[in-house]
Amino acid sequence: MALIVQKFGGSSVADAESIKRVAKRIVDARRAGNEVVVAVSAMGDTTDELLDLAHEVAPIPAPRELDMLLTAGERISMALLAMAIENLGVEARSFTGSQAGMITDAQHGAARIVDVTPKRVQEAVAEGAVAIVAGFQGFSRITGDITTLGRGGSDTTAVALAAALGAEVCEIYTDVDGIFTSDPRMVPLARKIDRITSEEMLELAAAGAKVLYIRAVEYARRHGVTLHVRSSFNSNEGTIVYTPVAPGHDENGAAVEEPVISGVAADLSEAKITVVGVPDVPGKAAYIFKLIARAGANIDMIVQNVSAALTGRTDISFTLPKSDAQQVLTALTNAQDEIGFERLQHDDQIGKLSLVGAGMRTNVGVSADLFAALSAAGINIEMISTSEIRISVVTRADTIADAVRAVHTAFGLDADTEAIVHGGTGR
């Protein structure tokens, strides 16, 4: 008898009908002889509605109370799901994050899991019941307070439970058929990937693929949890995300031939800031990035122009999430005299294209092929950054879709038929 963990996001449990459909799916898995533990998100837009309410009563809600508020969302969905399962004749018990032993630090709104002690979950499963665990939430053993794990927290809950329970697989149910070689809404010929390493998945997620959250993939990679990303609307096989024993081997140690390229991701969520005319003296760049870090912004790519030798001044460009741009501009403006730069440029019309593949590691010439493909499509490249298994380039936002399609074709990723796209994205 295999123990499997299933995670259902908010769009899979958006209303009573969806909850009954998910309940049926869980009951099928249980009746097929599996032990089943489920992590569930809040229904549909519940979290956003609760956030709106919070902002109506307080412009800056107290973080402890915001966590108390938001965790009501999964409490509702998990209790309804347990009722719906019991109504189908299978025993089910719902557990809050604290009842399920999801112990975190006390960082409200973005708590880290420090331990998982799912004793009550194990007891429920041992007694033949399906255990339904609230996603996204935990509690601090130090303060005794309720915490939340931040964005994508329910994925993390599922993976952490799978790791703690030694589950055979952690199934992440979503509203797409799995992980695709590119976003099917942008690239109609995108192909579903059957198997991908957690390392590649991490790069894809960091490059803008939205199906899985980086943090959950990191947790899975660290604990060797195998993920199965699949649709809650059909029973097709989805994408297996596995952690190889070593490069060129699968999760069980067998040798595999890795594809050179796994996918092409696009990200339109970033902006570019250029600090123009920075005096080219030691410590200026370091000081600029210290100010940015203090402003709480996450820098992605950095480019320093090479004009310094002639003018004694240089330009520093970097990309960051659009939502962080304003506070960084403010912080830099306040320090203009101190740093001595000439002016700031802010550009929120950029797009980032990333090519990801574990095979890139041993395959020279991938960058050359990428640049050739972009050039042939008439796409101008503004910035470049690379990791061992990823190449990212920044271009204009309005050319990104053309760029992704051109690269997808050039690297032989196109499918024979167009992918079927369901509405919305999973949570």
Add this chain to the structure above:
Amino acid sequence: MALIVQKFGGSSVADAESIKRVAKRIVDARRAGNEVVVAVSAMGDTTDELLDLAHEVAPIPAPRELDMLLTAGERISMALLAMAIENLGVEARSFTGSQAGMITDAQHGAARIVDVTPKRVQEAVAEGAVAIVAGFQGFSRITGDITTLGRGGSDTTAVALAAALGAEVCEIYTDVDGIFTSDPRMVPLARKIDRITSEEMLELAAAGAKVLYIRAVEYARRHGVTLHVRSSFNSNEGTIVYTPVAPGHDENGAAVEEPVISGVAADLSEAKITVVGVPDVPGKAAYIFKLIARAGANIDMIVQNVSAALTGRTDISFTLPKSDAQQVLTALTNAQDEIGFERLQHDDQIGKLSLVGAGMRTNVGVSADLFAALSAAGINIEMISTSEIRISVVTRADTIADAVRAVHTAFGLDADTEAIVHGGTGR
């Protein structure tokens, strides 16, 4: 510095604006130098909406899961209230039933409080914070599961906290100005009662007054908690419900002159069933009432007609909540041959008028005055029952308002001016 417990019902926290108004009120009490602990119900219709959802996913929701679901309601209201208070510059911390130490038995949906260990509430108060406790909910130390206290549970939470914390007073905020000598919607000249004993309040609540729940008053009486029932819409003094040291004395032992009559209550929620032609042999009546008890119905008044001597048969009439009538009729019909009665009569057009007053105990002639007043108003009496401080009569439903007004006037309870009536009733 006095410690006070304040309870706000669902209609007082129905939306963001109401929550901010209640927060202001709590902050005023805190800034006036009081230590403040608050018990709060779910917002407006939240509980009913959650119940509807439950019935959409399961016709008969599992009781454990129903409690898990419904307790999300207070979680939302208490977190929002705490945020709104913090936004006014006063520290506030919300606590679930289990965090506040509301320990109950494991009877889901109607749990009884077995212990109150409000350690975290006391710590919060000692640190200068306002503690907000979820009404209506607790947890079973035996099963580790979340429970709810049933109807009027938030009143009970407030009173139980007041008892455990040794609070000076437990303020019950509602949408009326206090307890009235009669329902102001029926008797425009009803007067607000300044002080009433918990014994009288119990009789009034049992006789149909809806402002306080019997169970909370019982708890207050048993633990000597003084209640202050008042409006959340103004700062008028409301009604003090106190437990005298002895009849004729107040809660501190001082002698007081109790008014003969405190109030006149009306109840239109009952029906009358008459079992016609019951053989007048020993054990028949006992058997009938055993069947009724098995059907789960609460009998209020009983009358056995005196025609038995002539016919060898008697009629037995009793009143019970309208909602219980059908199952009792079914149970009796199924046992008709066994009991040997002739037929059943069902009358759901009755009204019950109750006259309540601690002074009645030492004052003869109250019944005579009551019957005279009703007779003068042309009201026919169908059934009578009495306790030491209450007389109840059953009459036609369509004459009950006239009856209550006539009695209210006859016993000198009329105010000089009409009461102001706000919409709705408190929860």
